[in-house]
Amino acid sequence: MQVFLKVWRQADAKSEGQFVTYTVENVTEDMSFFEMLDMLNNQLVLKGEEPIAFDHDCREGICGTCGLFINGRAHGPLRGITTCQLHMRSFNDGDSIVVEPWRAEAFPVIKDLIVDRTAFDRIMSAGGYISVNTGGVPDANTIPVPKPKADEAFDAAACIGCGACVATCKNSSAMLFVAAKVSHLALLPQGQVERKQRALNLIAAMDMEGFGACTNTGACEIECPKEISLVHIARLNREFLKASLI
């Protein structure tokens, strides 16, 4: 099949970008979206042009490195997948496909489709962890965790930090990401010691990085490749209220 791409090209963080259109031929429906881009990039290199820069690493939906805004949807039109898990069978012959980088003040474009997501790292270092003494590895089951709590904590821990929640949010809010971190650790015994401080510090860090506030539109939950639920944002709000007022 043949597709018509309209891709955001931007030489570096300081340059003005613009859309460039490409026609990609001989696309098969078994190709992943990235394989289609790889094919186009090979052709660009052969022509002596700059290939399109995009982020990717594992290409199997677990690392959180990839992320493109495709035809108006974060990670493309399907639910519950990352961009690297999107295949060309989701498109039709002759389709026009608009490919844009994540847009958010806190995620500046570095080049083409790559954005700088170190704001997430700074949020994590503000409290997205537990402090433990190093030493021998403790036995796995010394701290009992009820199964339902473990499952819910795991649902939150599934967040891969891709930033789709921010990308799709009309306010560029990072609430779903922060909620996943706070919820994950608030549910587990290991997270109790720093529980209050974690909620306060992560939200303060999120605000400082220039992410917006939450309007509860729920777009993040729909676009999240790990289907992190708004239930976790509710818990984050509770954690914040308790930590602030009590």
Add this chain to the structure above:
Amino acid sequence: MNWFFRFMNSSVGKKIIMATTGLLLCSFLIIHLFGNLFLYGGPELFNTYVERLASVKPLIRVIEVLLALIFLFHILNSLWLTLGNRKANPVKYDVNRTRDNSSFFSRYMGITGSIIFIFLAVHLSTFWYKFQIDHEGGQFYRIVTGNTVGFNNPYITGLYILAMILLGFHLRHGFQSAFQTFGIRYNKYGKLIEAIAVLFWFAIPLGFVLIPIYFGLLKGGF
């Protein structure tokens, strides 16, 4: 006091103010609608009701000041939030299929709120002003149904109908959103909140909108 400023300055704190003031305004809607129902009883009943209210003026004044403060907080805070949110998201996508992932009502809270604000300004500068200062010797019913600022004026009737529909839109998202903001939407009260939400976004705005429809479109002279 340190924690207080930190709370007020944080995005979640601002949302909690939004939700608290929003729900307080919702409770005021019930009282206001109750009063409006006296209109259906005719001029005498309505005028007597308003006179009765006037006899507890000091109490009314206190409630009015509280209400004004709640409105002020809700509006200024929404402005503060909205400006911050714009700043966080300055570059728009070329194509953005927001319809696929969020409701219309949730995306236009600022717009519906702003039109409700215009309505509020008109409402206060006409009905409230006339009722307080210029009531032609207790002719309250005539003010409401008349053709200067009342429902015999098609512009007034139109504005009231539009504003009440938009109030329904605002609360379609806002009511349940407030409970999400408090962190209590997804628990054993979820179903109950959903049921009460229908009262606030549908039944109450419907009660309000029937008044300009009845006194303006059906009984009115235009």
